[in-house]
């Protein structure tokens with residue numbers, strides 16, 4: 587399987603996991619291990635060496651081959667996101683930053699203007715910038731132009747489990763993009779992750795669907811398999827769609843054989 591390239595890094599897994607909302611740190615760690623993911627996103631406040639029960643950095647750092655991508659969730663402006671990114675790099679040593687700027691806690695939609703502003707500055711500072719964005723092809727292109735390593739359009743609202751409601755816009759982003767397109771947020775089931783990969787996404791980012799599953803580790807593995815299946819199906823070449831039936835065996839030959 588080809589590798590996912592993000593900045594100077596390559597990953598064989600195309601499933602990125604979020605680490606919030608799990609019932610316990612051990613449930614999260616089991617899910618991360620089961621999924622085989624090599625890249626996880628962690629909220630800045632979970633880098634907390636002083637309070638062991640709140641700290642995810644320590645336990646995640648023990649997993650071999652895992653790269654951490656701190657995120658700026660909680661930031662409502664570019665200024666706050668940039669400050670969070672600087673602290674996160676200091677604490678984690680990771681060059682990755684998931685820029686997540688949502689000023690309204692009721693819908694958590696990303697602010698496109700503040701996101702662009704923050705990404706432009708952070709990319710110039712050498713971060714591997716991964717912005718969480720509305721499914722807007724114009725914004726996606728603008729972010730690519732300022733040096734983002736990927737664009738991460740939402741499938742639907744964070745934590746909503748409404749799936750790929752932005753599919754048609756994501757397809758346009760994929761068609762226009764020269765950087766990896768990663769669907770981030772809103773996925774509920776592995777089949778949706780598979781569909782995103784078949785559509786042309788280079789990876790998917792999932793958190794809630796795994797974290798709130800009855801068995802998070804089993805769900806993480808199911809997502810990993812679905813992502814791989816979708817990627818392999820796309821590479822194998824999906825058949826074209828037809829508006830009408832196309833017989834599998836031509837009926838004329840069948841009638842001919844019975845005479």
Ligand SMILES: CC(=O)[C@@H](O)[C@H](O)COP(=O)(O)O
Pocket residue numbers: 604605606627657659718743744745746747770771772773791792793794795
């Ligand atoms: C942790 C994280 O980054 C989430 O905010 C992300 O956007 C995933 O969304 P879901 O929880 O809907 O999968």
